[in-house]
Amino acid sequence: MTTELDPLATPSGLDDVLDDLADGAPAPVARPLKRIKPREFKPSDVGVLALTAASSFSIIWILFTQLTLLSGPLGFVVMWLPVFLALYWFVNRQLFNRQVAVDRVIGSIVTMGAILMMTPLVLLTIFVFQRGLPQLTWHALTHTQQGALYTPNSKNIGGVEHALVGTIEQVLIAAVIGIPAAVLTAIFINEVGGRFTKSVRTIVTAMSGTPAIVAGIFIYSVWVIHFHYSGFAGALALAIILLPTITRGTEEVLKVVHNDLREASVALAAPEWRTVWSVVLPTARSGLITSILLGIAVAIGETAPLIMTIFGSSVMNTNPFSQPQSALSLLAYRQIKLPIKSQIELGYTSALVLFIMVFAVFILARLLSSGLGRKSGRSSSRRSALSYVRWTPGSAIEQEDQGPETEIELEMDPFGPDPGEREPR
Amino acid sequence: MTTQIDGEDHKLVATSHDPSVAESLRVDGVTAAEIEAKGVHAWFGERMVLEDINLVMERTRVTALIGPSGCGKSTFLRILNRMHEIVPSASLAGQVELDGDDIYDPNQRAATVRRHIGMVFQRPNPFPAMTVKDNVLAGLRFNRIRSNRKDEIVEEALTKAGLWSEVRDRLGNLGGALSGGQQQRLCIARALAVKPAVLLMDEPCSALDPGSTLRIEQTVKEIADEVTVVIVTHNMQQALRVSDKTAFFLAQDGNPGYIVEAGPTTQIFESPSDPRTADYVNGRFG
Numbered sequence: 001m002t003t004e005l006d007p008l009a010t011p012s013g014l015d016d017v018l019d020d021l022a023d024g025a026p027a028p029v030a031r032p033l034k035r036i037k038p039r040e041f042k043p044s045d046v047g048v049l050a051l052t053a054a055s056s057f058s059i060i061w062i063l064f065t066q067l068t069l070l071s072g073p074l075g076f077v078v079m080w081l082p083v084f085l086a087l088y089w090f091v092n093r094q095l096f097n098r099q100v101a102v103d104r105v106i107g108s109i110v111t112m113g114a115i116l117m118m119t120p121l122v123l124l125t126i127f128v129f130q131r132g133l134p135q136l137t138w139h140a141l142t143h144t145q146q147g148a149l150y151t152p153n154s155k156n157i158g159g160v161e162h163a164l165v166g167t168i169e170q171v172l173i174a175a176v177i178g179i180p181a182a183v184l185t186a187i188f189i190n191e192v193g194g195r196f197t198k199s200v201r202t203i204v205t206a207m208s209g210t211p212a213i214v215a216g217i218f219i220y221s222v223w224v225i226h227f228h229y230s231g232f233a234g235a236l237a238l239a240i241i242l243l244p245t246i247t248r249g250t251e252e253v254l255k256v257v258h259n260d261l262r263e264a265s266v267a268l269a270a271p272e273w274r275t276v277w278s279v280v281l282p283t284a285r286s287g288l289i290t291s292i293l294l295g296i297a298v299a300i301g302e303t304a305p306l307i308m309t310i311f312g313s314s315v316m317n318t319n320p321f322s323q324p325q326s327a328l329s330l331l332a333y334r335q336i337k338l339p340i341k342s343q344i345e346l347g348y349t350s351a352l353v354l355f356i357m358v359f360a361v362f363i364l365a366r367l368l369s370s371g372l373g374r375k376s377g378r379s380s381s382r383r384s385a386l387s388y389v390r391w392t393p394g395s396a397i398e399q400e401d402q403g404p405e406t407e408i409e410l411e412m413d414p415f416g417p418d419p420g421e422r423e424p425r
Numbered sequence: 426m427t428t429q430i431d432g433e434d435h436k437l438v439a440t441s442h443d444p445s446v447a448e449s450l451r452v453d454g455v456t457a458a459e460i461e462a463k464g465v466h467a468w469f470g471e472r473m474v475l476e477d478i479n480l481v482m483e484r485t486r487v488t489a490l491i492g493p494s495g496c497g498k499s500t501f502l503r504i505l506n507r508m509h510e511i512v513p514s515a516s517l518a519g520q521v522e523l524d525g526d527d528i529y530d531p532n533q534r535a536a537t538v539r540r541h542i543g544m545v546f547q548r549p550n551p552f553p554a555m556t557v558k559d560n561v562l563a564g565l566r567f568n569r570i571r572s573n574r575k576d577e578i579v580e581e582a583l584t585k586a587g588l589w590s591e592v593r594d595r596l597g598n599l600g601g602a603l604s605g606g607q608q609q610r611l612c613i614a615r616a617l618a619v620k621p622a623v624l625l626m627d628e629p630c631s632a633l634d635p636g637s638t639l640r641i642e643q644t645v646k647e648i649a650d651e652v653t654v655v656i657v658t659h660n661m662q663q664a665l666r667v668s669d670k671t672a673f674f675l676a677q678d679g680n681p682g683y684i685v686e687a688g689p690t691t692q693i694f695e696s697p698s699d700p701r702t703a704d705y706v707n708g709r710f711g
Contacts, residue, residue, distance in 0.1 A: 258550070260546060260548055260550035261550055261552060261553070263508065263511075263546065263550070264546060264550045264551075264552070264612070264615075265552075265563075265567065266508065266511060266539065267506065267508060267539055267543065267544040267546075267616075268539070268540075268543070268563055268564040268567050268568075268615070268616070268619070269536040269537065269538075269539040269540035269564065269567060269568055269619075270536070270563075270567035270568075271536060271567075274567050278552075278563070278566065278567065279552055279554075282552075282554035282555070283552065283553055283554045285554060
């Protein structure tokens with residue numbers, strides 16, 4: 001029974017023979033080597049997967065829509081998946097052995113988990129693009145809300161230019177203030193140390209748990225009350241938000257720089273600052289850039305701390321140091337609450353622009369962390385530079401560098417019977 | 426080598442800001458110095474790990490430190506270039522003299538000591554973010570030594586470490602891209618580039634394959650002409666092959682480590698005076 005499926009499998013020796021023929025070389029007298037890849041997911045395996053999925057789908061379809069009065073896609077999926085898993089296990093158990101069946105089923109569960117995790121993100125992206133894209137015109141990007149008419153059939157609904165300028169200015173100022181402070185704090189915690197290490201780390205942890213609105217209230221009470229609303233006040237609040245994010249990210253990255261390197265530096269008579277500057281930071285460079293940009297991405301999207309600090313504005317104000325400014329997040333928040341459809345649309349446009357900005361920062365993070373070494377023709381060695389930070393567990397940020405491939409296959413026993421080589425039972 | 430720092434004459438100290446001094450350090454041939462431990466004791470916290478170590482490591486000779494794990498060889502080695510003190514709980518007593526100057530003298534800066542007494546570690550640790558060339562020059566850079574003959578220094582150091590022919594075309598590659606054995610020789614070149622008087626090696630071959638080990642041993646023999654080498658090894662044959670003098674360390678039943686016997690390597694291996702040494706070098710324990 002098990003042999004019947006074998007013709008589906010690619011005869012692995014065939015490729016070698018074809019290669020030899022293509023080279024025009026006389027076919028060797030010796031038997032061509034039969035190459036095996038024990039972990040390969042063969043076309044026949046894909047077939048098994050597809051057929052199992054299809055038959056479990058069919059079973060549930062009959063059960064769900066024909067035999068019972070159930071309805072709804074969610075219920076369908078919830079019923080379909082367990083039946084699929086059970087069937088998949090059974091089929092693999094019959095075709096191969098218990099080990100393969102367990103491996104495949106667990107692999108499927110993990111893959112489903114990954115898909116489940118991706119779903120909200122994909123849906124969110126689709127939603128924002130669907131609502132915001134139609135109005136995302138050059139006009140919207142180059143006009144403020146000055147002169148916009150808040151009536152249902154207004155032709156001039158205004159644009160997001162003032163908010164875009166405001167967001168960029170506020171985030172840049174926040175970065176200039178926050179990044180050096182954050183990196184220095186991380187260096188203090190991880191490299192310098194001393195009596196206050198623990199309390200500083202506790203404070204940073206507490207800060208990262210502080211609600212963003214509290215940062216806004218804080219800046220409101222110590223700055224805005226004395227100097228009035230301004231983009232700069234918003235930037236101060238954002239700096240408070242991005243500081244703990246970057247500090248913790250940087251600390252993680254510094255932690256995984258191997259201590260051997262610090263010792264080597266000290267043994268070369270380097271002063272402490274030199275060890276940090278010339279050895280630790282360059283080694284952690286890619287992770288450092290990633291954590292900084294992640295912090296900036298977090299700050300770009302913040303709304304709560306801006307409400308009480310920049311106040312919002314419908315006209316262009318390019319001076320962040322005086323008068324209220326607008327920001328994309330704040331504009332989206334305000335517009336979506338309005339009772340006029342065209343104005344709500346503008347809010348979605350604002351949200352979409354914000355979304356694209358955050359996305360651009362993420363892409364920049366990936367490009368910078370993977371591309372810096374390559375610029376000077378050192379591509380081949382980036383891996384080894386990273387290998388110093390790679391193997392230590394617990395660094396979520398470094399894992400960013402390992403590319404999109406997620407290891408979802410579970411390790412099969414390499415000495416277990418190979419599906420293609422087994423004896424028929 | 427005689428220059429001054431903080432207004433005080435000291436043989437050891439060289440002001441790194443003075444390029445002429447830095448150059449002279451590099452130019453003259455033999456810089457090796459004798460290093461001597463006098464009554465060295467060491468503690469981690471309250472636990473004494475070394476007791477009364479007296480050992481002379483002669484100029485331009487290779488001294489091997491052998492003994493079972495945990496007997497304090499590495500601690501002793503790290504005392505010799507003041508790396509011991511970077512462990513917060515560590516303390517020590519006694520003197521270590523480099524050509525007669527106590528390296529633990531209060532006027533002595535640890536960084537200066539470490540520049541004259543280089544170190545190679547158990548695991549190859551080239552700086553992964555630096556090129557091969559920058560790795561070799563790291564010591565000069567860290568000590569702000571300016572030089573207009575950096576290329577020569579790189580070639581010289583790499584040649585001494587037996588690596589030049591393999592990496593001459595790859596000086597711009599990152600140090601981490603080399604093989605394990607090459608990385609370790611790069612670390613040796615990095616340590617040699619600042620012309621140390623003494624080179625300490627802490628089991629430099631334990632992470633390497635036999636071929637690379639042989640290359641390193643060859644390198645050790647060659648550089649011993651101009652630098653005093655102190656090498657910790659677990660490999661009896663290695664000690665026999667490379668060293669002129671051997672010190673056998675032992676720590677028993679949780680007591681601090683001490684030197685059972687030290688002397689010319691041939692004597693330690695062929696006619697040791699202490700039965701424990703004989704047992705150890707013949708592989709009967711440890």
